[in-house]
Amino acid sequence: MDAGNFWELLSGFEDLSFQMVGMIVIGLLLVYLGIARRMEPLLLIPIGVGIIIANGPFQVAVASPAEGEMGGFLWYFQEYLLLTGIIPLLIFFGLGALTDFEPLLARPRTFLLGAAAQFGVFAALLGTIALGLLETFDFNLKDAASVAIIGGAEGPTTIFVAAKMQQIGAHEATFAAVVVACYSYMAMVPIIQPPIIKLLTTKKERMIKMPYAEHPVSRRTKIIFPIITTLVCALFIYEALPLIGMFMFGNLLRECGVAERLLKAAQNELMNIVTILLGITVGSTMMASQFFTLRTVAIFVLGIFAFASATAAGLLLGKLMCFLSKGKVNPMIGAAGVSAVPMAARVVQNMATKEDQSNFLLMHAMGPNVAGAIGAAIAGGVLLAVVQ
């Protein structure tokens, strides 16, 4: 027995750096926000734990396999589940099984609001390209596409696009920052959107009531919708097909009414397992050496710019629809087009209730909200197709 081996127990302290400690503190902060403040706990807790585990001494959990040795378990999660796009696609499948498209199909004009909000994606693309002109940041077009997709406010789409961009030349550090920025801002939608909504709408507009009326969509239409959407995307923007296909597959299970067991598995067991894997794997991509950089700060700034411009674009189209309908459309529902389902729709409802307790806009806002999810996937497909 070698007494020197006992010192091995304490060698972890030797490897700790200030940056690693900083990352562990960030991880603990996310866990705290999830538990104490209940901010997206299902995501922030696994992400926080992932950060803590990945930034431990010697970073054993994320170490790539050396010759004759196994790599860290999180390295395999990253390589085989995240970068291949398997996790985001399974998440999208589960989301499809949970999403009710009836508010959208009952008021088809809200498709337009979901489309308008995708302006955030392209505004962020231009912003990143402009910043990339500065040598300090060194963003290339693939980095710009990765950052841009934050404007879609859709986690799985962001991961899918950013992972693909990393494979074709985006900087490795961009991926982690983009994913964390996207999920952080999705959790902060109730803080980001209200000031923009107040700035761009008048009190009178915010008080517009849109009477809710039962207008059920036929079951056949609800079944055909996922099939049509998949086919349209397959034909026109095949790069978005994996995302849209899985999203609509989940929705088809929901609407067909004959696959209860599969539906329940998609909505519960599968979704829960994949959420755990997603959170811990995303967290593990946040390495100290890559995170504390100006590039990360820039990505976070561009991320909030993407969210803000997406909200503004949705609102402006909402205002136009309000004008054209002679005041029958509350422009606030345009803000829900940024996706972030169902958080953005809830924000609209809260703001409507603040102005008038009897104003119920939730179902009207859910239309653009789910249209935004489809729009984000299409915008992601455009980026994948065009940016090579």
Next chain:
Amino acid sequence: MVDGLLISVVGMTVVFVLLILIMFIMVGIERLFRGGDVSVEGLDVQDEIPLGGIPLWDVERPEEDIEVAAVAIVLEKYLGEHGGKLGNRAIVIGGIQYQVNVGDITSPPVFVEVNGEGYWAAVGEEGLPFTRGFKPIRIAEAKERGNGRDWRSAQPLSRGGYWDRSGWSKKT
């Protein structure tokens, strides 16, 4: 930068075009499958009218006149609440027209005629009749009116032999 502008213009165009395309396809499909809206002559119910929590659009091509009779009573009740009256009119359900005649729904059992077939309809097995907007009166107010003589039960007593207890409705 030029690349970025080009991608942005193309991207936004593609997003709008595809979503509008899907929108039009779905509107067409929905119209095809809805098979015509439910409408009442002289009353525009093409667009979003809540019907006491019952989605009117769910009612598709009733197979029996008795279902049409039920719809007619609901319509009569709805129109009554909005200052209208169905009375003897033609209604269209799932593209099929029915001639209906609904009697006074405040005086049960209600007589409903669908395409010449008559039905008696009552509410509940116990035959609790419809009540005309019963409004409770404060005890003090009732006393002022005459020692509570104006008080009336919210649920009037059964009308004895006049009431049919055999079920919901019966052909005449």
